[in-house]
Amino acid sequence: MEKILVVDDDLGIQKQLKWSFSGYEVVFADDRTTAITQLRRHEPKVITLDLGLPPDPANATEGLAALQEILALSPNTKVIVVTGNNDKVNALKAIELGAYDFYQKPIDSDTIQVLVSRAAQLYDLEKENRHLSAVAPSMDRIIGNSEQILAVSKKAERIAQTDISTLLLGESGTGKEVFARSIHEHSLRKNKAFVAINCASIPENLLESELFGYEKGAFTGANKTTPGKIESAQGGTLFLDEIGDMPVGLQAKMLRFLQERVIERVGGRTEIPVDIRVICATHRDLTAMVAEETFREDLYYRIGEINIMIPPLRDRGNDVILLGKTFLNQYNEDFKTKVKGFSDSAAQAMLQHRWPGNIRELQNKLKSAVIMAESAYIQPDDLGLQVNEEQSAMRTLNLREVREEAESKAIRYAFQVAERNMSRTAELLGVTRPTLYSLIDKYHLEDIKTGS
């Protein structure tokens, strides 16, 4: 249950507020020192603070001092100050000091309930935003905090500063283009163009002129000289998506461009020097294609001086929930809907699903779920998914393994829901913090241990 701290020395008001906030766990403090102790112990989202506190209940000095101390310790807490009737001056002073809102006595239960629930919602929203922007702060487009995604982000970040030609591998929809853009944005070429071309979506006979450009009169319909995508990426980055679909005939011309860093337009005779970083991507198995001779071996080595394997979504643990929440917020805005989140069983189903279409599939399922959802929380049905209670048990050998797997999963899930707050994770799981820490050790949950 969410906690609220009521700081007031009037027992009558304490009772009234406890009754008003029946949906919350209400903790009390009757002076500044106790307020700070309670704040440290319970970390409430919202505090109601009477400005008239002992030893000087007739003035607001002690209350304002308490407000400052609270905000210095916990700047994100929403503090609603409660002032005497007509004490607007101190109410405004409190707002200036950072209070979320003020409320004048006598207290009306309905109004203060609305104030508190709005403050709690705002707290949650702000927390989510902070969390999202804290995740992978360097490769900021890439949402995810699983060990797997952090490892590839780190690799991508390291190579971003170099001009090494990079091959991004991974299933469809895993975010290869997102990675390519991130690498560009973290490179010295970031102020120049990022030009993407999908080799699979352009008919073979057009791909050459699309890439290399053409001279006037090179073929019927070539009415004026037109530079290609390569030239338009001059100084910047060229992203060749689905490079595995490049026709063999064109591969030789690509190789020359990559080796000599010059191009010739179709129908042209002049060599045009180009200074470009090249990033390629494919979901195909290029080594197998090399063996079958449908992809040139020399080109394979030229485009992949370094290979980065983007992991499929099913191997990214709780990232699916994190990504899901991000897209949910975005779709709520796009479709003017008010879906609040995922039911426990929907989250469970998302963690179990194999996601063959990866993040693109997640986006599609969520889009329709947001539109179709009948309750505030998305259910497995809305996503077209089912929870398989036996799934984890079936995959394991014995009871001990089942228990360990279930416990590790529950810990990771609670950690995600608790937004990486250990006290809250322990609270959600109904164990003490020391027990939680020993479980984390026992199951080697290194990512949680390091807070990533």
Ligand SMILES: Nc1ncnc2c1ncn2[C@@H]1O[C@H](COP(=O)(O)OP(=O)(O)OP(=O)(O)O)[C@@H](O)[C@H]1O
């Ligand atoms: N880590 C991520 N964080 C946020 N959004 C992501 C992430 N990865 C992918 N996306 C989003 O998922 C969708 C698919 O990503 P993208 O097009 O980069 O995949 P891809 O691997 O290049 O797919 P394909 O191989 O089919 O071209 C895009 O809308 C992208 O914005």
